[in-house]
Amino acid sequence: MTSEHASIIHINVTDFAAAVAVAKQPSLSDVAFAIAREGSSRRVVITASRRAFAEGIRPGMSVNNAVRLLPSLVLVSPDAPSCAKADAAIAEIAQQYSPTIQCDRGGHLYLDVEGTTRLFGPPVDCAMRIRNEMYDRLGLEPAIAVASNKLVSKIGTRAIRPCGIAQIREGDEASFLSVQDVSLLPGVGPSIKRLLTATGIRDIGQLAVLDDTQILAFLGKRGLALRNAARGLDASSLDTKALHQRKIFRRVDFTEPVCDLDAFRSAVIAASEDAGLELRKEKLGCSEVHVSLSWSDGMSSEASRKTKNQWILDEELMHASWSASFQAMNRRVRILAFTLFLGALSPAWKESDLFIPEGPSRQERLQAAIDANRIRFGPAILTHAAAVFHV
């Protein structure tokens, strides 16, 4: 049976923090609540419960706006220890069925059950047993999909979420993906979604049929990765290291040792963009950037930057890596090589764009917004800080 070759199972507990909160305190299941940090002056919703989501509460929304929209909204503090415990418990259940598991945090886990059919039956049977065990033991209802690779199984769980089970047979990937909403494709964040919508692309299949020339003209060189994802192509294997041990790294070896700041900066930018692309393809974020410089006299120096939040976008990564690089450039010797590590990885809190498509620059967008406000409210409504100072 061809379906047995599709042996990758993706487990996705939708709105993980909220699901864990309900599992811990079942009375919350009938309550519209949101997970938000306490104490911050600009609190934002991290996760909304299913009921709150149905009422229009969305992650990233400011708590003030959320409460204004839904006055009965209950705010719950994040419970990192319980989430970590739930992640560990999911991994423990999955490990009963296969030693090959990739344990991403935040209620995401992949396992490869190839070769276990005689023990546990076809992969989809394993998936059902895992699902039922998660419900019975942990009170969590996951979305689970079985497919021939990680990418298709991930889109599978997104298609059926918040919960359920789906099996995409080997050979049926293209037909399954072609009718799914393009926003389910990893790497389609707000910018790319806007662009695709403007051009009438709604389904993954519409992106998949574009040939190289068309996709290059439409989205540039990096659009190829997105088009290939739309075709369900994914050769990546499961990374069985725990997510906190994993790192994404890029190394640049200069052909000639450099002391030119511009040349060095270009290398930092290129490495950040490339590592960032991998980060977003994996739908991860990082909280640590570490750089290492090798000098022409055989010495090396290192520096890092950390954040309590997540870095996902190129601009955030470039800023952090340049800041760390600048600190590490503490010698008057030429640089031989530059290495960038993205660490403290965790599942991305929000869907980010695989790349930022070309379009109006930030400055242009800002200018357009300023002009719109001036036209609507009068020229004096917005002015530069210097002018305010002189008044």
Add this chain to the structure above:
Amino acid sequence: MATLLIGTSGYSYTEWIGPVYPKGTKASDYLSLYAGLFDTVELNFSYYRMPEARQLQAMHEQAPSLLFSIKAHETLTHTIDFTAWRDEAKIFRSAVEPLLKAGCLGSVLLQFPYSFHYEIEQRKYLDALLRSFSDLPLAVEFRNNQWYNNRTLDGLRSYKVAFVSLDLPQIQGNPPLMDVSTAPLAYLRLHGRNQEAWWGSDAGARYDYLYSDRELLSLAQRVKGLATGASTVLVYFNNHRRGQAVKNAQQLRLLLETKEIHHDK
């Protein structure tokens, strides 16, 4: 806690005399005998012939303990006249009224064929049909895999209409396995896994299949999973050839032991 009911698709098969019904049983006695075996039945005759209210009333009187699911007439799913379907829907709607009134209508099954594509006209039609039957418990089965997408599921959720889960041969051209709760009702149809006879055979050969013990164990897990997101789960075996559906339905019921599946939340 979900209520689980298991039965078969259809009950009136002459070939069941012997394996299911005693020899010499008259056709008019099939239903009352069936009601002694199961709590629910999926009526299929209504697909071929438009049902009538008095006919369904009589069936309810003959088997008052049975919960009926009823397959919609072909003019509503297979041979749709997009300009005249509302009249057919009205007739069908009034026919099921006695079952609805008596509280023994489990669901109306809208089974759409492979030729029912995910196209604008069909989507509009489905939307209008679901609206016109909005006071009935509904379950929709798609045979074309174009419907197996997130928009369909979201749409069914918004109408609280069950997305029918299927078990059929895992071969090219058949829809994927997908168990997703979109309504308080979950509906599972088991067509057997006769790969060789699935395409190009008559219905008798296509549904000639007996699930093995191992397959039934796996199906029990599926049913358990469906029960987590629903208040009622209806399971119907359609591998009716030689009464195999009856045997499998009884086996599955035994595996699941009780009519109610308890889940401590």
